[in-house]
Amino acid sequence: MLLALGAAALLLALNARLPRRGLVLLVPSFFAGWLTIELAPHLLAAELAGLGLAAWAGGLDAWPGWAGLALGVLGAAGTVETIIAARRTTVTLRDSGAPLDLDPEGAPRYPRAHLVVPPLCFIPRRGVKVDRNIVYREEGRLRLKLDVYRPAAEGRLRPGLMQIHGGAWVIGDKREQGLPLLNHMAVQGWVGFNVNYRLSPRATWPEHLIDLKHFIAWYREHATEYGADPDFLCVTGGSAGGHLTALVALTAGVAEFQPGFEDVDTSVRAAVPFYGVYDLVEPGPWPIPMGATGLMQKMVFKQSFRENPEAFAKASPVTYLSEDAPPFFVIHGSKDSLIPVAEARRFVERLRDVSKAPVLYAEMQGSQHAFDVFPSYRTARVIEGVERYLTGLHRKYREGGPPSVPGEVTRSLG
Known part of the structure; x- marks a missing residue:
């Protein structure tokens, strides 16, 4: 289970960064990436909780569990990177010329x-x-x-x-x-x-x-x-x-x-x-x-x-x-x-x-x-x-x- 959770976390992070555009994978890749990116904080909490529970339940008793934990940590790091990118939205908007400071106190x-x-x-x-x-x-x-x-x-x-x-x-x-x-x-x-x-x-x-x-x-x-x-x-x-x-x-x-x-x-x-x-x-x-x-x-x-x-x-x-x-x-x-x-x-x-x-x-x-x-x-x-x-x-x-x-x-x- 820990191996599966870790692999899933890493795949979601990779798909968010490099979405698939082929005919077969286009739609599932879009939906997975869409939810991963815009719900990244929720996903990160779920990933950490899942990895922690699986490790606590004995997932680290054999090498597949350790491999899964390593994959999960990489996936979680990718999710953190997604969150950081989203936090730069204000910079992007300001660079575009959007008047973000218009009536700042009353907005x-x-x-x-x-x-x-x-x-x-x-x-x-x-x-x-x-x-x-x-x-x-x-x-x-x-x-x-x-x-x-x-x-x-x-x-x-x-x-x-x-x-x-x-x-x-x-x-x-x-x-x-x-x-x-x-x-x-x-x-x-x-x-x-x-x-x-x-x-x-x-x-x-x-x-x-x-x-x-x-x-x-x-x-x-x-x-x-x-x-x-x-x-x-x-x-x-x-x-x-x-x-x-x-x-x-x-x-x-x-x-x-x-x-x-x-x-x-x-x-x-x-x-x-x-x-x-x-x-x-x-x-x-x-x-x-x-x-x-x-x-x-x-x-x-x-x-x-x-x-x-x-x-x-x-x-x-x-x-x-x-x-x-x-x-x-x-x-x-x-x-x-x-x-x-x-x-x-x-x-x-x-x-x-x-x-x-x-x-x-x-x-x-x-x-x-x-x-x-x-x-x-x-x-x-x-x-x-x-x-x-x-x-x-x-x-x-x-x-x-x-x-x-x-x-x-x-x-x-x-």
């Missing part, structure tokens, strides 16, 4: 209890009111819903934040993602909208994006009913939600994506995509273009990439880069095994080449895909950084100034 920290007991993030925080399952689009049998996270106390109109869940365009739900961020933003005086949209294979691209444009049209009409400012809306989301976040931000007014409501203003004030896909046509960091994968051709687009690459180009955020792009804060993990970090780097480089607005980029060292789904030390610091960034933009909006961030700096990716 509540992310609750420590959620870091100890992560499932607490699914419970609305004190002072937060949640309105669930509000229908924002209804046509025939189609009923699309959202949840609203807002301050319980009444006040003036507050800034709005649209949250788009991920799930490879085929799975996912508003009840599962973005909850740590939306709870924290509501505590800070924001109104968050966690939005569902149609999923493939039932939905065919671009129906996913059209649904989200319908939400913005709904927001313009109904935001005040929930205490939100209809003229100030930001957007965020992760993975497939990061792809859709970037598209929502870059395709305001594109008639093809808002049929029947072409005249509605679908612009947003800022975008914060997490670990998204930004180019479906050029392979770059991928073995083949993302659009050429079976998932995209058979389930999402339902057409051939080779025969109609233009359709996939129209679904790529890089197609719509312009000097009028809103401010972006792009966030990605350096150890992301599902969407390589190079995907974010090339998007940021291209966006910075053309956009007049601030483009911030934070590369989370040692982090896997979907790191922010539940609370961890890294998640807490990133959420605080995103809130400070968006609050800075909202402050400029209220002052009537251009979209900039207090203390914002422009940095290269070198």
